[in-house]
Amino acid sequence: MTTASPVLDVQRIRADFPILSTTVHGKPLVYLDNAASMQMPRQVIDRFVRYQSEEHANVHRGVHHLSQTATMAYEGARETVRAFINAASVKEVIFTRGATEGINLVMHAWGRSNVKAGDEIIVSTLEHHSNIVPWQMLCEDTGAKLRVIPINDAGELDMAAFQALLNAKSKLVAVNHVSNALGTINPVADIIKLAHQAGAMVLVDGAQAAPHLPIDVQGLGADFYVFSGHKLCGPTGIGILYGKQALLEAMKPFQGGGDMIRSVTFEKTTYNDLPYKFEAGTPAIAAAIALGSAIDYISAIGMDKIAAHEHMLLERATRLVGGLKGVRLIGTAKAKAAVLSFEVEGVHPHDVGTILDGEGIAVRAGHHCAQPLMDRLGVPATARASFAFYNTPAEVDALVRGIQAVQEIFA
Ligand code: 7TS
Numbered sequence: 001m002t003t004a005s006p007v008l009d010v011q012r013i014r015a016d017f018p019i020l021s022t023t024v025h026g027k028p029l030v031y032l033d034n035a036a037s038m039q040m041p042r043q044v045i046d047r048f049v050r051y052q053s054e055e056h057a058n059v060h061r062g063v064h065h066l067s068q069t070a071t072m073a074y075e076g077a078r079e080t081v082r083a084f085i086n087a088a089s090v091k092e093v094i095f096t097r098g099a100t101e102g103i104n105l106v107m108h109a110w111g112r113s114n115v116k117a118g119d120e121i122i123v124s125t126l127e128h129h130s131n132i133v134p135w136q137m138l139c140e141d142t143g144a145k146l147r148v149i150p151i152n153d154a155g156e157l158d159m160a161a162f163q164a165l166l167n168a169k170s171k172l173v174a175v176n177h178v179s180n181a182l183g184t185i186n187p188v189a190d191i192i193k194l195a196h197q198a199g200a201m202v203l204v205d206g207a208q209a210a211p212h213l214p215i216d217v218q219g220l221g222a223d224f225y226v227f228s229g230h231k232l233c234g235p236t237g238i239g240i241l242y243g244k245q246a247l248l249e250a251m252k253p254f255q256g257g258g259d260m261i262r263s264v265t266f267e268k269t270t271y272n273d274l275p276y277k278f279e280a281g282t283p284a285i286a287a288a289i290a291l292g293s294a295i296d297y298i299s300a301i302g303m304d305k306i307a308a309h310e311h312m313l314l315e316r317a318t319r320l321v322g323g324l325k326g327v328r329l330i331g332t333a334k335a336k337a338a339v340l341s342f343e344v345e346g347v348h349p350h351d352v353g354t355i356l357d358g359e360g361i362a363v364r365a366g367h368h369c370a371q372p373l374m375d376r377l378g379v380p381a382t383a384r385a386s387f388a389f390y391n392t393p394a395e396v397d398a399l400v401r402g403i404q405a406v407q408e409i410f411a
Contacts, residue, residue, distance in 0.1 A: 008305055013389065013390050016041035029360050030402075032385040033362045033385075047289060048235065056070060059074045074285050085210075085240075087218070091248070093241075103205065104134050107137065112142075113251070114201075115138055116143070117144065119142070120146075121139060126182065127205070128369050135174055163194060166197075201223040211233075224244075226240065229290075256269075257280035259283075352365055356399070359405065
C-alpha cells in the first residue's frame, strides 16, 4: 500500500497533530471531515497555551507590560493574516467570530445602507446557508430580490446564466470560492470582473478556499472576503473579514461598545479608525494569536505543496471510490478542491457515516448546510469525505474499505 506523498513528508507533519494518533472505537482515527473543521498542530495549541499562561491581558487598554505584550501579539497576528491574503493594509483585516459573522457584518453594516427595494443580490446554488440566509433577511427587510446563479449537473456555475442575471439593479454578488458540499472551485476572478463591470460589489466566502488555495485579495479584486480560523488549523471562535479600505471607511459600525469608539458623550459618539471600528468589545485574543500561529504553520509547509498533495489524494479517492460499483460521486467539476461527496446505492448517507465511524473513519453525512443545493441535485443528503494536507493515500484506501464494508452490511 502506498503511503508516501511525492510532495510532502506527511508522516513528519502528522506527528505534529496529537489527535491524529488517537483511536476511535478502538480503531486508528481516519479524520476525513476537514471541511467541517481541521485539527490543530501542537505548535498552534502550544501558542494558545503560552499566551494564556504567560502573556494574557486585555488588548488596546493598558499601559502595563502584559497588556502591551498581548496587544503586540494580537496585532502581530493581524499582520500575519494581512500577508497571507495579500491585503494592502492591516486596516482591511477585521477579526470576527468566523466566516458566518463576517457575512452578517457585511449584511448589516454595508447592506442596510446600500441596498433598497428593487435592488438585486445574486448568490449561487452552491452556497452554504451562511451565505444565503443573511441576504434573504436583508431582502425581506428592504424589499430587494435574491437572484440565484444556476449550476450544471457536475456542480459548476453556469457563467452564461450569471452574466444574464447581472443588470443595473445588481448590488451585490455573494459567492463561495470553493463549495463545501462538492468541492467545486469557482472562477471568482471572472465573477468579480463581470460583477464590477455591472457596478455590483462582490463578497467572496473563502471558508473552504483559505485552507487549500493561495489567496490574493488584491489580485482577485474582491470587495469583501471572509473565512474561519478553525478550518485552517486554528481555533474555533475566530475568523477574518477582509474589506477594501474605502468601503470599510464608508460603512457604519456593526456593533457598538468598547474599542470601536474614539469619544463618547450622551450627545454624540465618534468611531475609532479601522480596523477597530468593527471590533466592538474584548476580542478572542488567544484565538486570534493562535490563528496567526496556524497561518505560520501552514505557510511554512507551503500552499502550493498543500494543494498538490491534496490534489493527489482527491484523484486517488475519485478513482477508487468512484470506481466502486453502486457508488455515485456527487460533484464532478473539472476544478475541485479535495472534497468527495458520494452516495452509496440503497443506503442512507447517515448509515454510511455511522458505519464508517465504527471503523474510526470520520466523514460528514447530511445536507452540509446547503439544502438548496441538495434540492437541485435531487438528493436529501450526501456522505462527504474532505481531505487535508495531513491525510495519506492509506487513509483514502481505508475509506474505500469502509465503503465496501457498508455495502456488505446492506447487501
Ligand atoms: N461558508 C462555507 C463555504 C462553509 O463551508 C462554512 C462551514 C461556512 C461558510 C460557515 O463557517 P463558520 O465557521 O462560520 O461556521 N462549513 C461547514 C461544513 O462544510 N461542514 O461543517 C461546517
